[in-house]
Amino acid sequence: MKIFLHTLLAVLCLLDPAGVTAEESVSEARLKAGFIANFIQFVRWPRNPVTLVLCGLGTDRSRELREELGGISARYPALVVRWVRALSALDGCHAVFVAAEQGSELPAVLAFTAGRSVLVIADLDGGAPLGAMLSLVSVGGDRLAFDANLTAARAAGLSMNARLLQLARRVY
Secondary structure, three states, X not given: OHHHHHHHHHHHXXXXXXXXXXXXXXXXXXXXXXXXXXXXXXXXXXXXXXXXXXXXXXXXXXXXXXXHHHHHHHHOOOEEEEEEOOHHHHOOOOEEEEOHHHHHHHHHHHHHHOOOOOEEEEOOOOHHHHOOOEEEEEEOOOEEEXXXXXXXXXXXXXXXXXXXXXXXXXEO
């Protein structure tokens, strides 16, 4: 387990928001997919599900990100990725990703997932203060960082690895 965590930390460091931009050999969609996949690896759910279901809430503008996440889930059989258009389809999801173009839906997603052990990840600057547990943030042009809302994660019964929190730009 320790080797596994060190490997994941190394991957996160490779995706260091201060050192990688979307213009450098890694597309923005691939970079975001890498962040999302690693977020899931550094969070623990109360019942340790064998298979984790990541549901994405997005439109056709998220096509490239959908493809990247689909590629990641193909390499990790314990991760299932589904894209949905309606909040009612979020039942059974362990994690929900709210794409940037669906940012206005974040309050509804948070209300729908309240009281459930669901990790909410937003592609929205300011998502963490609103209640998203993790929020991707664009910094300095094409560079990415993330904020974490530890209070919201704990309220959902989720625990975040300390190493993940150390890499966050801000922790609420």
